[in-house]
Amino acid sequence: MFRFMPRRPGMEAFSEEVMKSWRAAGGQPNVAIEFPSLFREAGMAIVEAHPRILRVSPRSHVWQWPASFIEINLVRLLEIGRVTKGFERLRAFEVIKAFRSSSPSRASA
Numbered sequence: 823m824f825r826f827m828p829r830r831p832g833m834e835a836f837s838e839e840v841m842k843s844w845r846a847a848g849g850q851p852n853v854a855i856e857f858p859s860l861f862r863e864a865g866m867a868i869v870e871a872h873p874r875i876l877r878v879s880p881r882s883h884v885w886q887w888p889a890s891f892i893e894i895n896l897v898r899l900l901e902i903g904r905v906t907k908g909f910e911r912l913r914a915f916e917v918i919k920a921f922r923s924s925s926p927s928r929a930s931a
């Protein structure tokens with residue numbers, strides 16, 4: 823899962839809608855939470871775990887991942903009927919405005 827810092831309500835609502843659509847199709851967007859039980863079922867034990875939190879600046883080429891996520895999933899949600907054109911336009915405006923207004927000092931994690 824990724825989030826913008828500072829938090830962006832439009833982006834979070836959009837991301838949540840994308841995750842709901844994945845779950846409705848049988849997917850699990852946060853599959854890592856399933857790993858401990860899957861490991862135990864396979865007879866394995868977690869000896870050590872370290873969370874990884876990545877900060878990415880708009881100066882980084884990695885910053886293009888959120889841009890692609892937004893672009894692809896806005897179209898997809900509209901195509902599968904999970905959102906209306908009004909929702910898509912509103913969210914697109916909010917999300918793109920938030921994304922573009924992020925200065926290099928702000929980050930996506």
